[in-house]
Amino acid sequence: xxxxxxxxxxxxxxxxxxxxxxxxxxxxxxxxxxxxxxxxxxxxxxxxxxxxxxxxxxxxxxxxxxxxxxxxxxxxxxxxxxxxxxxxxxxxxxxxxxxxxxxxxxxxxxxxxxxxxxxxxxxxxxxxxxxxxxxxxxxxxxxxxxxxxxxxxxxxxxxxxxxxxxxxxxxxxxxxxxxxxxxxxxxxxxxxxxxxxxxxxxxxxxxxxxxxxxxxxxxxxxxxxxxxxxxxxxxxxxxxxxxxxxxxxxxxxxxxxxxxxxxxxxxxxxxxxxxxxxxxxxxxxxxxxxxxxxxxxxxxxxxxxxxxxxxxxxxxxxxxxxxxxxxxxxxxxxxxxxxxxxxxxxxxxxxxxxxxxxxxxxxxxxxxxxxxxxxxxxxxxxxxxxxxxxxxxxxxxxxxxxxxxxxxxxxxxxxxxxxxxxxxxxxxxxxxxxxxxxxxxxxxxxxxxxxxxxxxxxxxxxxxxxxxxxx
Amino acid sequence: xxxxxxxxxxxxxxxxxxxxxxxxxxxxxxxxxxxxxxxxxxxxxxxxxxxxxxxxxxxxxxxxxxxxxxxxxxxxxxxxxxxxxxxxxxxxxxxxxxxxxxxxxxxxxxxxxxxxxxxxxxxxxxxxxxxxxxxxxxxxxxxxxxxxxxxxxxxxxxxxxxxxxxxxxxxxxxxxxxxxxxxxxxxxxxxxxxxxxxxxxxxxxxxxxxxxxxxxxxxxxxxxxxxxxxxxxxxxxxxxxxxxxxxxxxxxxxxxxxxxxxxxxxxxxxxxxxxxxxxxxxxxxxxxxxxxxxxxxxxxxxxxxxxxxxxxxxxxxxxxxxxxxxxxxxxxxxxxxxxxxxxxxxxxxxxxxxxxxxxxxxxxxxxxxxxxxxxxxxxxxxxxxxxxxxxxxxxxxxxxxxxxxxxxxxxxxxxxxxxxxxxxxxxxxxxxxxxxxxxxxxxxxxxxxxxxxxxxxxxxxxxxxxxxxxx
Numbered sequence: 001x002x003x004x005x006x007x008x009x010x011x012x013x014x015x016x017x018x019x020x021x022x023x024x025x026x027x028x029x030x031x032x033x034x035x036x037x038x039x040x041x042x043x044x045x046x047x048x049x050x051x052x053x054x055x056x057x058x059x060x061x062x063x064x065x066x067x068x069x070x071x072x073x074x075x076x077x078x079x080x081x082x083x084x085x086x087x088x089x090x091x092x093x094x095x096x097x098x099x100x101x102x103x104x105x106x107x108x109x110x111x112x113x114x115x116x117x118x119x120x121x122x123x124x125x126x127x128x129x130x131x132x133x134x135x136x137x138x139x140x141x142x143x144x145x146x147x148x149x150x151x152x153x154x155x156x157x158x159x160x161x162x163x164x165x166x167x168x169x170x171x172x173x174x175x176x177x178x179x180x181x182x183x184x185x186x187x188x189x190x191x192x193x194x195x196x197x198x199x200x201x202x203x204x205x206x207x208x209x210x211x212x213x214x215x216x217x218x219x220x221x222x223x224x225x226x227x228x229x230x231x232x233x234x235x236x237x238x239x240x241x242x243x244x245x246x247x248x249x250x251x252x253x254x255x256x257x258x259x260x261x262x263x264x265x266x267x268x269x270x271x272x273x274x275x276x277x278x279x280x281x282x283x284x285x286x287x288x289x290x291x292x293x294x295x296x297x298x299x300x301x302x303x304x305x306x307x308x309x310x311x312x313x314x315x316x317x318x319x320x321x322x323x324x325x326x327x328x329x330x331x332x333x334x335x336x337x338x339x340x341x342x343x344x345x346x347x348x349x350x351x352x353x354x355x356x357x358x359x360x361x362x363x364x365x366x367x368x369x370x371x372x373x374x375x376x377x378x379x380x381x382x383x384x385x386x387x388x389x390x391x392x393x394x395x396x397x398x399x400x401x402x403x404x405x406x407x408x409x410x411x412x413x414x415x416x417x418x419x420x421x422x423x424x425x426x427x428x429x430x431x432x433x434x435x436x437x438x439x440x441x442x443x444x445x446x447x448x449x450x451x452x453x454x455x456x457x458x459x460x461x462x463x464x465x466x467x468x469x470x471x
Numbered sequence: 472x473x474x475x476x477x478x479x480x481x482x483x484x485x486x487x488x489x490x491x492x493x494x495x496x497x498x499x500x501x502x503x504x505x506x507x508x509x510x511x512x513x514x515x516x517x518x519x520x521x522x523x524x525x526x527x528x529x530x531x532x533x534x535x536x537x538x539x540x541x542x543x544x545x546x547x548x549x550x551x552x553x554x555x556x557x558x559x560x561x562x563x564x565x566x567x568x569x570x571x572x573x574x575x576x577x578x579x580x581x582x583x584x585x586x587x588x589x590x591x592x593x594x595x596x597x598x599x600x601x602x603x604x605x606x607x608x609x610x611x612x613x614x615x616x617x618x619x620x621x622x623x624x625x626x627x628x629x630x631x632x633x634x635x636x637x638x639x640x641x642x643x644x645x646x647x648x649x650x651x652x653x654x655x656x657x658x659x660x661x662x663x664x665x666x667x668x669x670x671x672x673x674x675x676x677x678x679x680x681x682x683x684x685x686x687x688x689x690x691x692x693x694x695x696x697x698x699x700x701x702x703x704x705x706x707x708x709x710x711x712x713x714x715x716x717x718x719x720x721x722x723x724x725x726x727x728x729x730x731x732x733x734x735x736x737x738x739x740x741x742x743x744x745x746x747x748x749x750x751x752x753x754x755x756x757x758x759x760x761x762x763x764x765x766x767x768x769x770x771x772x773x774x775x776x777x778x779x780x781x782x783x784x785x786x787x788x789x790x791x792x793x794x795x796x797x798x799x800x801x802x803x804x805x806x807x808x809x810x811x812x813x814x815x816x817x818x819x820x821x822x823x824x825x826x827x828x829x830x831x832x833x834x835x836x837x838x839x840x841x842x843x844x845x846x847x848x849x850x851x852x853x854x855x856x857x858x859x860x861x862x863x864x865x866x867x868x869x870x871x872x873x874x875x876x877x878x879x880x881x882x883x884x885x886x887x888x889x890x891x892x893x894x895x896x897x898x899x900x901x902x903x904x905x906x907x908x909x910x911x912x913x914x915x916x917x918x919x920x921x922x923x924x925x926x927x928x929x930x931x932x933x934x935x936x937x938x939x940x941x942x
Contacts, residue, residue, distance in 0.1 A: 115719050115828035116857075158668040169666050171675070172643060187915040193824040194856045195640050196893035197629040197679055199900055199908050199938050200920045204642070204675035208668055225725050248586050254696050254762065256727070291725065292773075298765055353664040357586035385665045386587075422667035429670055437670050444658040448927065449671045455926035456919065467670050 007051065008096035008465050011076055016097070019075045020055055023099065026067055030058045041082055041092060041100040045147070047348045047394075048090035048431055053080055053100040060105045062178065062186070062217045069215065070184035072099055073461050080463050081211040083124060083153025086145075088349050089430025091157060091210050095465040101215060103152055109133045110218070117223045118175055118192055123152025123216050139223040142167035145426065146335070152216045157428040158208030162331075165251075165384030166258045166290070167224065169426070174207050178218035182457055192220055205452070210428055211463040213456045227290035230258075231300050232324035233317035235307045237283045240264065240367075244360035246285065246303075246310040247383045251356070253306070255299050259288035260384040261331050264367065267338060267378035271330035274337035279330060280314060285383070286331050293319065331380075338378040338391040345376070345393035350409060350432075352416035353387040353425025362419055363388060366412055373404045387425035414439070434469045478522065479567035479936050482547055487568070490546045491526055494570065497538055501529040512553055512563060512571040516618070518819045518865075519561035519902055524551055524571040531576045533649065533657070533688045540686065541655035543570055544932050551934050552682040554595060554624025557616075559820050560901025562628060562681050566936040572686060574623055580604045581689070588694045589646055589663055594623025594687045610694045613638035616897065617806070623687045628899040629679030633802075636722075636855030637729045637761070638695065640897070645678050649689035653928055663691055676923070681899055682934040684927045698761035701729075702771050703795035704788035706778045708754045711735065711838075715831035717756065717774075717781040718854045722827070724777070726770050730759035731855040732802050735838065738809060738849035742801035745808035750801060751785060756854070757802050764790065802851075809849040809862040816847070816864035821880060821903075823887035824858040824896025833890055834859060837883055844875045858896035885910070905940045 010016070023031045032038075033055040042050035054077070057068050072079050078098025085092055092100065103124030110120040114137050121130060128148045131140050143154060145161040153159075155177070160169035167173065176190035189202035206213060237243040243262055250257060263271065263284045272279055287303060289296040300317040307315050318324060330337075339347050354362045363379060370377050370390075381388030390412065394405045413423045413436050423429075423436040438446050450468055453460075481487070494502045503509075504526040513521035525548070528539050543550050549569025556563055563571065574595030581591040585608050592601060599619045602611050614625060616632035624630075626648070631640035638644065647661035660673035677684060708714040714733055721728060734742065734755045743750055758774060760767040771788040778786050789795060801808075810818050825833045834850060841848050841861075852859030861883065865876045884894045884907050894900075894907040909917050921939055924931075 113826065113828060115723070116826040117722065118826070158672070160666055164666060168643075171666075171672065172639075181915065181919070185915050186913075187919050188912045189916065191888070191893050191911060192826045192891045193858075193887075193893040193896065194827070195631055195635060195642075195824060195858065195896050197895045197897050197899040198893050198904070198911060199679070199916070200684075200923055201629070201642065201672075201675045201679050202912075202916060202919055204672045205923075208670070208672050213671075225723050227725065251588065252586070252696050254698065292769065294769055295766070298763070302763075353666055355584060355587040355589070355663045356665070357584060387664075387666065416664075417662070420663045422662050422664040422669050424668045425664065425666050426668050428668040433669070440662060440669060441659045441673075442657075444652065444656050445660065445670070445673060448652070448658050448673055451926040452671055452676075452923060455922040 006095065010097045015075050016054060016077065019072060019077045022071045023055065023057060023068065026071060027057050032056045041085065041102065042094065044085045044087050044090070044092055045349065046088050046090050046432065047346055048093065051093040051095045053094035054097045056100040056102050058102045058105055065101060065180045065215055065217050066184040068099065068101055069180050069182065073182050073459065076459050076461055078461050078464050079215065081152070081156060081215045083150030084126060084148065086147035086149045087153065087157055087430060088427045089432035091428060091430040091466060093431060103150060112137060114139060116192060118220055119223055120218065120220050121151055123219060124150050126150050134223065138226050140226050141221060142224055143170055143173055151219060151221065155207050155216055155219055156209065156211050160426045162259045162261060162382060164382060165260055166256060171204060171207055173222045174203055174219060175222055176220040177203055177206050177216055179206050179214040180217050181214045182459065182461060186217065187214065210430060210466050212453060212466050213462060229291060229293045229296045229319055230324065231289040231296035231317055231319045232327045233287040233300050233303060233315065234327045235285050235312040235315040236280045237285065237310070237312050240283050240363045241360045242311040243283045243285050244356070244383060246307045246312055248356055249306045249310065250303050251384060255302055257287060257384055258290040261286045262381040262383040263330060263334065264363065264379040267334055267380055268330065270337040270341050270378050271333055274340045275329055275333045277330060284330065286328055334380050335391065339393065341378065342376050342393040346396045348392040348394050348405065349389060350412065351387060351389045351425050351427050352412060352421055352423060353385060354416050354419045354421030356386040358419035358421065359383060359386045362416060365415055366390065369408055369411055373408055375405060375408055385425065386421065429467045431466060434467065477566065481568045486546050487525060487548065490543060490548045493542045494526065494528060494539065497542060498528050503527045512556065512573065513565060515556045515558050515561070515563055516820065517559050517561050517903065518817055519564065522564040522566045524565035525568045527571045527573050529573050529576055536572060536651045536686055536688050537655040539570065539572055540651050540653065544653050544930065547930050547932055549932050549935050550686065552623070552627060552686045554621030555597060555619065557618035557620045558624065558628055558901060559898045560903035562899060562901040562937060564902060574621060583608060585610060587663060589691055590694055591689065591691050592622055594690060595621050597621050605694065609697050611697050612692060613695055614641055614644055622690060622692065626678050626687055626690055627680065627682050631897045633730045633732060633853060635853060636731055637727055642675060642678055644693045645674055645690060646693055647691040648674055648677050648687055650677050650685040651688050652685045653930065653932060657688065658685065681901060681937050683924060683937050684933060686933070700762060700764045700767045700790055701795065702760040702767035702788055702790045703798045704758040704771050704774060704786065705798045706756050706783040706786040707751045708756065708781070708783050711754050711834045712831045713782040714754045714756050715827070715854060717778045717783055719827055720777045720781065721774050722855060726773055728758060728855055729761040732757045733852040733854040734801060734805065735834065735850040738805055738851055739801065741808040741812045741849050742804055745811045746800055746804045748801060755801065757799055805851050806862065810864065812849065813847050813864040817867045819863040819865050819876065820860060821883065822858060822860045822896050822898050823883060823892055823894060824856060825887050825890045825892030827857040829890035829892065830854060830857045833887060836886055837861065840879055840882055844879055846876060846879055856896065857892065900938045902937060905938065
């Protein structure tokens with residue numbers, strides 16, 4: 001399953017060494033070229049083979065990023081922005097070599113504007129660190145992709161997660177960016193105004209560009225007030241169909257669901273085994289509601305009625321924090337529980353997203369495909385968005401199983417696309433899904449993306465080999 | 472005040488005539504070159520001088536747009552997409568001549584996906600026509616910029632309006648576009664999936680590009696369920712300060728305001744005179760709440776408490792449609808009431824947007840500026856977004872007044888920008904605000920926009936002379 005991660009041509013070794021010397025002169029021991037650190041910077045939660053960079057620069061401020069770009073770009077040595085390495089499609093691999101720009105030390109919250117519900121941050125701050133620092137002011141940043149990713153990385157991959165159904169994705173929650181371009185100068189994409197019609201939407205151009213158009217050096221992001229009350233609910237359904245139907249009705253009637261997660265039967269079974277739970281081993285929906293006490297009570301009750309109409313059972317809801325944790329236990333443990341289904345196997349995580357009307361069909365066909373091909377995968381879905389993940393557990397030493405897994409992953413993407421969906425709702429293209437974008441949007445979209453890439457990065461120094469297939 | 476609308480070089484007259492002949496051969500009497508129709512297609516609600524196109528093609532389907540582009544583009548005759556001509560910054564002017572692509576006959580609702588809360592439309596459908604056709608299904612498209620604009624035009628200018636505070640702007644409500652590019656081929660920007668991380672965000676690149684990168688030929692847009700209950704409220708405040716403070720608190724505490732509009736003292740006075748109302752002649756907030764009966768009652772009461780704390784008086788709220796209309800009467804009539812302040816004067820409409828924490832200061836300074844310069848303008852604000860409009864009533868025959876008005880408009884933009892705001896929240900750049908973008912975002916942003924423009928439209932045939940200042 002390493003077929004998308006071909007090595008690309010590298011710059012001349014002498015030029016590389018000269019560039020590393022120039023970087024060493026500027027950054028001292030903040031340039032690291034040890035094998036271990038380089039390997040680490042190609043290590044992600046992806047199943048794709050590692051392609052380490054030639055070196056890592058630990059940047060501490062915007063000027064560091066600018067200088068690294070000014071040293072590398074003229075020599076055409078690639079630059080790969082690096083947050084926490086939690087991307088899933090090979091986004092931080094260095095197929096053409098190059099320098100990883102590690103932003104872990106750029107993790108400061110620079111300014112909070114409580115009245116405007118926004119803040120200014122450095123790109124390396126992780127969402128948990130950010131939320132700890134915001135809590136005292138009654139504010140939070142809602143996007144939660146699971147991993148404690150850096151916000152810069154989340155912007156670069158257009159991440160989302162469990163509460164996108166209510167709060168949107170990174171697309172919706174980034175107000176403005178400072179981006180270092182190929183000559184080291186800074187592009188300001190927008191102001192702190194909540195909306196603007198002042199020219200092309202540069203902010204959205206860089207959000208989701210996976211570091212291929214420039215390096216995000218600062219972000220202004222939207223915040224939300226911590227809800228007065230949070231309620232949790234859970235409900236079992238006979239099949240995926242009924243669970244999706246309940247989700248559709250809840251959204252249509254305007255219940256402002258904060259989270260609505262589907263766990264398929266296999267995932268519930270995994271959670272029962274892993275977390276010693278005794279949930280009915282059938283499709284499960286887990287929900288969260290945010291608002292005043294009266295709001296969340298009303299929302300929970302309305303959802304309970306809809307769930308019942310749709311054949312749901314075991315509906316429970318609660319506002320007590322300890323009971324909320326209990327109801328959501330299965331979701332919190334989902335990833336590790338799924339892995340425990342088959343210890344030693346390689347977890348191959350992928351996601352697709354379809355219009356919600358097609359979700360039940362897409363999930364059900366995917367389950368059938370897994371069974372027919374004797375593959376093991378749990379399914380977890382952000383069903384409010386029509387987005388779901390499969391964590392396939394593959395024995396990489398079994399060539400036949402790898403072949404079957406490859407076929408499954410390919411069919412999964414094409415199934416979603418055939419239902420007017422997308423090959424990825426939130427993980428991005430990276431290396432792993434390049435071959436699918438043309439099938440989804442057509443050659444004209446790829447050509448347009450390529451024109452943009454060439455216009456902004458004519459020497460292809462920013463994260464080469466990502467998003468766009470080689471010409 | 473015509474200084475931004477300089478004529479640009481035109482193509483050779485012989486080439487123009489040949490192109491018009493080719494268009495006539497293809498479109499018959501759907502190519503119109505009469506003076507009256509050409510003038511009409513340069514007539515907008517803008518104060519900018521008219522620059523009519525050389526001809527107008529009334530397109531009926533995507534193939535028509537493609538053919539028009541294929542005929543004009545190789546001869547470098549500009550193409551200007553035209554919806555309803557309600558733009559405010561000269562977006563449909565033809566400073567280099569060219570062909571207006573009038574989409575008024577492309578006004579079909581092509582498909583409604585009620586479960587997915589989306590629909591597919593032709594670009595010329597207006598928001599009122601769309602909402603009439605959706606009503607039976609309990610759905611609506613929320614963006615309301617005031618004018619009954621075409622949805623294609625609204626996407627092109629990244630429009631928003633009174634309920635953006637709850638439902639977002641066109642940026643947030645366009646799922647996918649079909650765009651005709653310079654060679655006449657079609658770019659599909661996205662699928663119907665609610666979210667995607669599949670490469671660059673082409674949808675958002677075209678939303679707000681004012682027809683300068685291609686012509687929007689089809690849109691997939693997000694819909695919402697018609698709220699079970701709508702409540703309206705109104706409240707008077709001693710000054711703009713208190714009204715803005717109440718708005719900030721309401722948003723911070725998470726009241727999901729559907730609309731919150733500020734009318735300044737001058738606007739209220741104008742409405743009292745025009746609509747025979749007897750509102751207290753001081754700052755007024757008008758609100759709307761959407762939800763269940765219990766929701767809107769709770770929201771109205773919570774807002775009422777906040778308003779009282781902030782010094783608001785005369786707070787009223789109601790769920791009865793006829794009383795809602797009465798409360799909102801002032802807002803519905805605002806534009807015509809403002810014009811009646813000074814019959815015969817030219818209304819010069821403009822908008823800016825600032826972080827909400829700076830809104831009161833920005834509005835108050837703007838009011839002072841108006842007084843000091845003996846200018847007449849009412850102010851109406853979408854205060855939840857920090858966005859406000861002034862409708863300046865200017866005697867265009869009084870050179871001194873025109874000079875004072877120009878100074879005022881210039882200071883208004885710079886004031887907003889100095890407060891970390893934007894020169895336009897929702898009207899766009901067009902011709903009128905080109906000189907301000909660099910001051911807001913810096914040269915690097917302009918250069919980036921220019922690189923994108925050149926990459927996608929190297930011959931500058933799509934709406935030349937808009938957004939980007941001449942090199």
